[in-house]
Amino acid sequence: MFNESVLKEIDEIKAKYPDRKSALLPSLYVAQREFGWLSHEAMECVSKALNVPEAMVRGTATFYSMYKHRPVGRHVIQLCTNVSCMILGAEKLVDFLGTRYGVQPNGTSRDSRFSLVIMECIGACGTAPAMLVDTDFFDNLSEKRIEEILEKYK
């Protein structure tokens, strides 16, 4: 169950929309923030809070790739391997993340510190390769720079 303050937050979201179904996407983000990922329990909570059927909640949630459907690490690295990034060595960076931090694409490191998601273009072709760590953006990546950046994410 959500706690009182989360329920209040969802009520505020509901107030913005003409019907309950419209409040589903933002409420799912809240649930994801609270549970770390959209577990069955998280989706049940959203279903109860909005009075929208559970199956509909899950159907909507599984449509969008920005919702997490399995547990993720404390930090999510989203690395682009699309054309520009690929040419400038993004795939090597993927290998580097694997050897240095033990995190594979679509996987989570054993210490639950990082999860890695391979992204399609994040619009930084001019300064490729690029990645997002949680919601922070980084470009001109190299192995060394990645190491420096990830130092800050424990």
Next chain:
Amino acid sequence: MITLTINEKEVSLDKPVSVLEAARQAGIKIPTLCWHEALKPYGGCRLCVVEVERMPRLQTACTLMAADGMVVKTESETISKVRRGILELLLINHPLDCPYCDKAGECELQDLVNKYGPTVGRYKEEKRKVPESHKDQIFARNMERCVVCTRCVRMCNDQQGASAISIMGRGDHSRMEPFSAASFNCEYCGNCLTVCPVGAILSRLYMHSFRPWQVDSEVETICSYCGVGCSLVVQVRDDSIKRVIPKIGLGVNKGLLCSRGRFGYEYINSQDRLKTPLVRKNGVLEQSTWSEALDLVAERLSSIKKTEGGPAIAGIASPRCSNEDNYVFQKFIRMACGSNNIDSISRTGYAAAQKYFEELLGQGITTNMIEGLKNSEVIFVVGGDPTAVNPILGLSIREASRRGAKIIVLGNAKGLERFKTLQVVPPVFKDAEVLEQLLVSISNARGVRGEKLDVDKGIRALSDKNSGNMDIEGFEELKQALLNSPSTSIVFGMDLVQRTNGHRAIFAAAGLTYLLEARLYLLSDRPNEQGLIDAGCVPEMLPGGRPLNIHDFKRKFETEWGGPIPDEDGKTLFEIIEGAGKKSIKALYIMGENPVFNLPDGTYVKNALQSLDFLVVQDIFLTETARMADVVLPARGWTEKTGTYTNLERRIQLQKKAVNTASGMEDWKIISEISVKMGYKMAYSDAENIMDEIAMVSPLYRDLTYREIGKGNCLWPYHGEPLRGEIHELPAMVDTANVYNAEFYLTLEKPLFHSGTLSRRSPALMKICPEPTLKMSWAAAQKLGLQDGDRAQVLTAAGSSEAPVTIDDSIKDNKVLLSNNFEGKGLFDLLTYKLDPVTRAPGIEGCEVRIIKT
């Protein structure tokens, strides 16, 4: 008037419809896959594309509205090519396992590919691999075969309103799944089975047991479970029922079914069916022959009649038997046995409520068309969950909600959780008082109507007495909604009848119906409760609702039936049981009923029946009651006999024979043979012959014939004529100012998946719901330290039981609900009753309960 040309044929339309519908009206078939006549157009599969002049691209006929002057072509080389292309794309992933798939032979994709091709696919990609899921007990889900037409999801959302399944994922990974991705854990209506065009969702009940083309016969009949009387089709092979399917558009249900109707048919082939008559010899029931058993019954009843008089004999009729059975039965009890002691289990609810409602407001007041619910602006639901008791009626309420109607629930109704606009929770067991307060405040706002003086008088008397000072959350909103509604329906469930002050709830509901000019619906959990009353299986009325105490009516029947009808007033159900206990009733004849299990205070009922000199039970199973009988007579059940049933809308429908394997005899036939042996002549050739007699004597069924009934839409006439006699003096309202301050109270749950004796012998229903559960609010569970699924012991003054706990969010008070459907685990063994002084229904409220986690 819209006129358009389709394939050079001119088509005129009365009302605007889609091009697809217009073509169908003109007899032109356009292929479809995602379109289904029971669902809204979707435009997903693109197979129905047509060419329309002056439109640049191909158009989907299902979503394009027909317009005046349109010129449409439904077949052309381009169209065929497009259709073939679409099918080829679908076949990239659809496996070619038709020889193994249960759907082959009635698969829409198979038919389409057969017609449009392609014969060879050009795509070389590997097919999607998803193992068939058998994680559900009823449904097999094969997502390799799914073509993502979303018909099942739309059916579940838009028609059934269960919203238990959805399309999960996206693009190539789309698949239909329930929330859990394993068991469906839904209402199990199976309506998704009806609409699936391919073998993606299949019933496990008959999997791989036959092919659709191997069906020997199909019989259109009606369901045997509840008072709605849904039409369904029984498919038979080798004289056994292979499956039950609905027919879109047919009957009151228009092709929708519920779990009981669709999956509950297997009881009829149960191993437990009685095959031969049983006679008690030296205290043990032994197999016997028909002639021995019937002779014995006739001889014993005759001798009791002779020595103790007719009124020492009583009969309990059955709302599961047909009009014909019940008519013959009451005639037998009245004429052959010489007693008016005839009643039925309906006294515990429907018959009790119906009688008082009719006395107050006139005959037929409770029998309204279910369809009318959909057009109501406000639906006020009291005393039960319509979606569980009468699921298909419940669907009309959900439909009304989708159309914008306000659904107001007094008490709780789980199936309307997502559809209700307001829930008003009365203080525990004070529902009648809340209804009275509502009636008074509405009459204060509106004034009385002045048409029915006695009802007006009753309302005024209430106003004088009722201070209206109960402060209930949502009460004002409820009152305003009712006052402002141009069209109101009141759905009245039997929970409020089973109270010692049930008559007060009924009067209040009647008053509201009258003041608001509302439609009234009584929930009926057995298939022929209305028909049973119409047939005269109530102590005070002859067939057609003719009161026995009106001399002219009685004389007319005496002439028709050739003999005197006894003068003594008949006893109601509980008076019969109590009479047996007190030995004033010596012999009891029970047709198709199981009072030991189905009546509250099972121990008392059992003891009472034990004191009888002679007990005859006529049934299809050796029930708890039959085990106590001196003679048990095997009857025929659903699909084994023909007869008519009258549903809660007073619609008379034919239930047809579909198989020939039954070993029992028709109920009416057993009775008429005994009657003849007792010296009262009954010579019926078949059920139709009995209906001919009913049509002659009953003013409600006048001039009815099987031919007419078979055409459907046969409702008994209602001219507002007070045939059953109106009340002229209101019975005094009884004050039951009980204080209910115990921690928890045990009350009855009417579940969706079970009906009792029949459902517990239906393996599919037992798989869906294998045991009773203890339903309680979240708050109650917290207080008791219980979680969903924990087992708990239930202790009352009368006994104890054990069941798993289910948390039900629709329950908002301290009631704990338990059903009465499972052998040895019923609620009725755990509580006692007190009769309502007016309706003579058993009040079962106020049963204090202790719950201990085990």
